[in-house]
Amino acid sequence: MDAFKSLDIMAITKIKFPVRLSIVILFGLILLSLQLMSTATQESSELGDIYSWLLVGNSIGSIVLFILIGINVYSLARALKKREAGSRLTTRMISLFVVLAIVPAAIVFYFSVQFLNQGIDSWFNVEIDRAMEDALELSEESLDQRKRLHLKQTRKLAQEVVGKSQTLIALEMGELRERVEATEIALFSRQGHVIASNSADSNDLLPLLPREHVWLQVRQNQEYVTFNQMEEDGLLIQVIVLVDDDEPRYLQVLFPVPVRIADLADSIDFAFVRYQEMTFLRNSLKSSFLLVLSLILLLSLLAAIWVAFVSIRHIVAPVKELVKGTQAVASGNYRQQLSVVSQDDLGFLVESFNEMTLRIASSQGETKAAGIEVEQQRAYLETVLSNLTAGVISFGASYKIRTANQAAYRILHIPVSHFVGQTLLDVIVLHPQLTQLWESIQSLLEQAEEAWQQRFAFLGPNGRQELLCRGTPLFSPVGKRVGTIVVFDDVTDLIQAQKNAAWGEVAKRLAHEIKNPLTPIQLSAERLQHKLAAELSETSAKILQRSTQTIVNQVEAMKSMVDDFSEYARPSKKQVEVINLNQLINEVLALYILQTEIRIVTVFSAENIAIEADPVSIRQVLHNLVKNAQEAMDGTGKVEIKLDRVMRNNTEYAEFSIYDNGCGLNETQLETVFEPYVTTKAKGTGLGLAIVKKIIEEHGGVIWVDTAYNKGAGFIIQLPTVLI
Amino acid sequence: MKVVILLFCCLLSNVAGANEFSTEITNINVELGADRYELNMDIDFNLSPIAKEALQKGIALAWAVKIKVQQGGLLWDSSLQEVVLNYQIQNHALLNLYSVRDLKVGNKNMFSTLAGALDFMSKVRRLSLIDKKRIELDQDYSIAVKVMFEHEALPVPIRPFSYFDSQWMLSSRWTLWPLQK
Numbered sequence: 001m002d003a004f005k006s007l008d009i010m011a012i013t014k015i016k017f018p019v020r021l022s023i024v025i026l027f028g029l030i031l032l033s034l035q036l037m038s039t040a041t042q043e044s045s046e047l048g049d050i051y052s053w054l055l056v057g058n059s060i061g062s063i064v065l066f067i068l069i070g071i072n073v074y075s076l077a078r079a080l081k082k083r084e085a086g087s088r089l090t091t092r093m094i095s096l097f098v099v100l101a102i103v104p105a106a107i108v109f110y111f112s113v114q115f116l117n118q119g120i121d122s123w124f125n126v127e128i129d130r131a132m133e134d135a136l137e138l139s140e141e142s143l144d145q146r147k148r149l150h151l152k153q154t155r156k157l158a159q160e161v162v163g164k165s166q167t168l169i170a171l172e173m174g175e176l177r178e179r180v181e182a183t184e185i186a187l188f189s190r191q192g193h194v195i196a197s198n199s200a201d202s203n204d205l206l207p208l209l210p211r212e213h214v215w216l217q218v219r220q221n222q223e224y225v226t227f228n229q230m231e232e233d234g235l236l237i238q239v240i241v242l243v244d245d246d247e248p249r250y251l252q253v254l255f256p257v258p259v260r261i262a263d264l265a266d267s268i269d270f271a272f273v274r275y276q277e278m279t280f281l282r283n284s285l286k287s288s289f290l291l292v293l294s295l296i297l298l299l300s301l302l303a304a305i306w307v308a309f310v311s312i313r314h315i316v317a318p319v320k321e322l323v324k325g326t327q328a329v330a331s332g333n334y335r336q337q338l339s340v341v342s343q344d345d346l347g348f349l350v351e352s353f354n355e356m357t358l359r360i361a362s363s364q365g366e367t368k369a370a371g372i373e374v375e376q377q378r379a380y381l382e383t384v385l386s387n388l389t390a391g392v393i394s395f396g397a398s399y400k401i402r403t404a405n406q407a408a409y410r411i412l413h414i415p416v417s418h419f420v421g422q423t424l425l426d427v428i429v430l431h432p433q434l435t436q437l438w439e440s441i442q443s444l445l446e447q448a449e450e451a452w453q454q455r456f457a458f459l460g461p462n463g464r465q466e467l468l469c470r471g472t473p474l475f476s477p478v479g480k481r482v483g484t485i486v487v488f489d490d491v492t493d494l495i496q497a498q499k500n501a502a503w504g505e506v507a508k509r510l511a512h513e514i515k516n517p518l519t520p521i522q523l524s525a526e527r528l529q530h531k532l533a534a535e536l537s538e539t540s541a542k543i544l545q546r547s548t549q550t551i552v553n554q555v556e557a558m559k560s561m562v563d564d565f566s567e568y569a570r571p572s573k574k575q576v577e578v579i580n581l582n583q584l585i586n587e588v589l590a591l592y593i594l595q596t597e598i599r600i601v602t603v604f605s606a607e608n609i610a611i612e613a614d615p616v617s618i619r620q621v622l623h624n625l626v627k628n629a630q631e632a633m634d635g636t637g638k639v640e641i642k643l644d645r646v647m648r649n650n651t652e653y654a655e656f657s658i659y660d661n662g663c664g665l666n667e668t669q670l671e672t673v674f675e676p677y678v679t680t681k682a683k684g685t686g687l688g689l690a691i692v693k694k695i696i697e698e699h700g701g702v703i704w705v706d707t708a709y710n711k712g713a714g715f716i717i718q719l720p721t722v723l724i
Numbered sequence: 725m726k727v728v729i730l731l732f733c734c735l736l737s738n739v740a741g742a743n744e745f746s747t748e749i750t751n752i753n754v755e756l757g758a759d760r761y762e763l764n765m766d767i768d769f770n771l772s773p774i775a776k777e778a779l780q781k782g783i784a785l786a787w788a789v790k791i792k793v794q795q796g797g798l799l800w801d802s803s804l805q806e807v808v809l810n811y812q813i814q815n816h817a818l819l820n821l822y823s824v825r826d827l828k829v830g831n832k833n834m835f836s837t838l839a840g841a842l843d844f845m846s847k848v849r850r851l852s853l854i855d856k857k858r859i860e861l862d863q864d865y866s867i868a869v870k871v872m873f874e875h876e877a878l879p880v881p882i883r884p885f886s887y888f889d890s891q892w893m894l895s896s897r898w899t900l901w902p903l904q905k
Contacts (some may be wrong), residue, residue, distance in 0.1 A: 028810070048880050049876065051880050051883060051884075052876060052883055052884060052887075053883055136817060136818060139818050140818060140820070143818070143819075211833070213843075214842050226821070226834070227819045227821060227834070229819075229823070229832060229834060230836055265818055265819075268818060269816060269817060269818035269819070272782075272817050272818065273781075273782030273815075273816075273817055273887040274780045274782070276780075276781040277781050277782050277783055277879065278815065279781065280777065280778055280783065281783075281879055281881045281882055282782035284879075284881040284882040284885060287881070287885060288880065288881035288882075288885075288892070289881075290791065292883065374744060513890075
C-alpha cells in the first residue's frame with residue numbers, strides 16, 4: 001500500500017506539460033505566420049519587404065515540425081517493434097487521422113491550384129494585350145506629335161537667331177520663349193558653354209545642361225528631341241537644334257507637357273508597365289502562389305499531424321496504462337493499481353480495473369494460502385515417500401511415470417525419477433538389463449483391474465535380486481482410472497536370510513539327529529569287527545570286515561557332510577586384511593597347474609588389484625571355483641581366468657571371472673546353482689558354490705553366472721577394491 | 725592564418741559568386757585629392773536575358789555598390805569607412821526611355837538606350853572616400869568593392885526563385901584594391 005501511495009504522490013507532483021495551451025499557441029503562431037505570408041504575397045503590401053524572411057521562417061517551422069513528426073514516427077516504430085502497450089492503437093489512430101487529413105487537403109489543394117492557374121491565365125488574353133499596346137501607341141503618337149511640333153518651333157527659332165549677335169539674342173531670349181510657350185530656352189556654344197538663357201522661373205538662373213551622351217547625339221544628328229522628367233517641372237520635352245551660323249551654336253528649348261496629358265500618359269504608362277510586368281511574372285506568380293499554398297498546406301498538415309501525435313498519445317495514455325496493468329495482471333501481479341487521471345469513460349474503466357485487481361488480489365491471496373498448504377502437504381508426502389525403504393513409482397492413466405522415490409533408485413539402481421513422463425518401455429531402451437522386470441510390470445499395469453501382488457526376480461548389478469511388488473490402481477472420484485501406484489521391496493536379503501536360517505536349522509538338526517547316532521553306529525560296527533572277526537570263518541570274516549568297514553566309511557562320510565553343513569550354517573570369523581588379489585590367485589592356481597591336463601589360462605590386468613578381505617576365505621572361494629571347473633570338464637579342457645578393474649555406481653570393483661568349457665548350466669540349474677544341496681555331481685555335497693556365494697557376500701561382493709557365455713559355465717565375482 | 729582565411733574566403737566567394745552574368749569591377753583607381761582620397765571605378769553590368777526581359781517589361785532592377793576602406797588586421801581587416809551607392813534602373817515604355825535613379829541622393833537621369841543607362845551606372849568618378857588624416861603611413865589599407873544585386877527589390881512573385889536562378893546572380897565578388905599612400 002505504501003508503494004501505491006508513493007506512486008500517487010509522484011503522479012500528483014509530476015509537472016504536467018500544458019498540452020492544450022501549447023497546441024493553441026502553436027496554431028496561433030502558424031495562423032499568424034501564414035496570414036503574414038499571405039498578405040505579403042500581395043504586391044502592394046508593406047509586408048513585401050519581409051516576404052523572404054516569412055518564407056524562410058515558415059520553411060524552418062515546417063522542417064522543425066517535420067523533425068518532430070519524424071522523431072514521433074521513429075519512437076512509434078520502436079514501440080511497435082517492441083510490441084509496447086498502446087502502440088498499435090496509436091498507429092491505427094494516427095494512420096486514420098493522417099489519411100482523413102491528407103485526402104481532403106490534397107483534393108482542396110488540387111482544385112485550388114487549378115483555380116489559381118485558371119484565374120491567373122484569365123487575366124491575360126489577346127484583346128487586353130492589343131488594347132494595352134494600342135493605348136500605349138496612342139499615347140506615344142500623341143506625345144510624338146507634340147515632339148514634332150516643338151521640334152518645328154525650335155527650328156524656326158533657330159533660324160531667327162542666325163546671324164544675330166550674342167547680346168541681341170540675350171535680349172530676345174525672353175520674347176522667343178514666351179512666343180513658343182516654353183519653360184526654358186538656352187543658347188549653347190559649340191563647346192557646350194551657355195551663351196544666353198531664359199527661364200519661366202526667375203529663380204532658375206542656370207539652364208538644364210545636356211549630358212555628354214546628349215551632346216554626342218546632337219553633334220551627330222544636328223538635332224535632338226527627348227522627354228525629360230524633372231522633379232519640379234514634371235514632364236518636359238527637351239529639343240536641341242543646330243543654329244547654322246558662322247560659328248555653330250545650339251539652341252535648347254524645354255517645352256512643358258500639359259498636366260492633363262502628362263497625367264494621362266503616366267496613367268497609361270503605369271498600366272502598361274504593370275500589365276507587362278504581370279505578363280512577365282505570369283509563371284512566377286503561379287509558382288509563387290503554388291509555393292505559398294504548398295507551404296500553408298504543408299505547415300498546416302504537419303502541425304495537425306504533430307498535434308495528432310500529441311493528442312492521440314494523451315488519449316491513448318490511459319489505455320496504455322490499462323494494457324500495462326492487464327499485462328501485469330496476466331503475469332501474476334494482481335496488486336496493480338492505476339492512477340485515475342480523468343473522470344470520463346476511460347477514468348471509469350480505470351476505476352473498474354482497480355476494483356477488479358483488488359478483488360483478484362484478495363482471492364489470489366486465499367488461493368496462495370491454500371496452495372501453500374497443498375504444497376506443504378505434498379512436500380510432507382514426498383518426504384515420507386523419499387524416506388520409505390520401499391520403492392514407490394506412480395503411473396498416470398497412460399502408464400507414464402509420474403513420480404518415483406529415492407528408494408526406487410536404491411533398489412533398482414537406475415534413476416527412475418529421471419524418466420518422469422515416459423513409460424517403462426521407454427526406460428528399457430536405456431536400461432535393457434531390466435527388460436523382463438519392466439515388461440512384466442507394464443503388462444500388469446495394463447491388464448490388472450484390481451490390486452495385485454507379485455514377486456519378481458532380476459539380475460541386478462549385485463547379482464540376483466528378488467522384488468515383492470504390489471500394484472494398486474488409482475481411481476478418480478467419478479470412478480475413472482487415473483493411474484496406478486506400484487510399491488516394491490527388495491526381499492533378496494530377507495529370502496536369503498530365511499534360506500540361511502532354514503539351512504542352519506537343517507544343519508543343527510542334522511548335528512543333533514544324525515551326527516549323535518553316528519558315533520554309536522561307528523563304535524558298534526568296530527566292536528562287531530573286533531569281537532566277531534576271530535570267531536567267524538575266513539570267508540565270513542572277510543564279509544564282516546567289508547561290511548563294518550563300509551559302515552565306518554559311510555559314517556565318516558556322513559559326519560563329514562554334517563560338519564560341512566555346520567560349517568556353512570555357522571557365522572564366519574573373518575581375519576580381514578589388504579591382500580594382493582593377483583598374487584593370491586597365482587598362488588592358488590600354482591597348486592592346480594601341474595595336477596591335471598586341464599590348461600589354465602590367465603588374463604590379468606597390468607596393475608595389481610588389492611582388496612580388503614579374509615585371505616583364507618578368498619582362497620577357499622578360489623579353490624571351490626577351480627575345483628568346480630575341473631570337475632565339470634572330466635580332466636581335460638581349458639579354464640580361463642580373468643581379473644580386471646571395473647567401475648559400477650562410481651565404485652571401483654575387482655572383477656574376477658572364471659570360464660570352463662565343460663557341460664555348462666541349464667535354465668533350472670541357473671536359478672538354484674548357489675543354493676546348498678544343489679549339485680550335478682555324484683560325489684558333491686552341493687555346498688561348494690553356496691559357500692562361495694556366502695563368502696563373497698560377506699565381503700560386500702557379488703557373484704553371478706555369466707549367462708552370455710555358452711561354451712560351458714562362467715562365473716563372475718566383483719569385490720570392492722582398496723588402494724594399496 | 726590570415727592568408728588561409730583569405731584564401732578560404734576567396735574560394736568561397738568564387739564558388740558562390742562565379743557566374744557568367746556576374747557583375748565585374750573592371751577598374752579601380754584611388755587618388756589623393758585635396759584632403760580626401762577619391763575613388764574612380766568602372767563596373768561592367770552584364771545583364772542576363774531574363775534580367776533584360778524583366779527590365780523591358782518595366783520591372784525595376786536595383787544594385788547596391790558597397791565600398792569599404794579597411795585596415796589590415798592580424799586575422800581580419802577592420803573597416804574604417806563604408807560607402808554604399810544605390811542604383812535603380814527602370815524602363816519607361818511610353819517615353820521609350822531608361823531612367824537611372826540614385827536612391828541615396830534621389831536624382832534621376834533619363835537615357836534613351838539601355839547601354840547609355842548602364843554606362844552611366846558603370847562609371848563612378850571622383851567618389852570622395854576617407855580623410856587622408858585618418859590614414860597612417862606605416863599601416864596597410866585596402867579598398868574592398870562589391871556590387872550587390874538587390875533581390876529583395878524584385879517583385880514578390882519572382883523574389884524567392886531569384887535566389888536560386890543563375891540568371892539572377894547579378895552580384896559581383898568582393899574586389900580588393902590596395903590604397904596607395
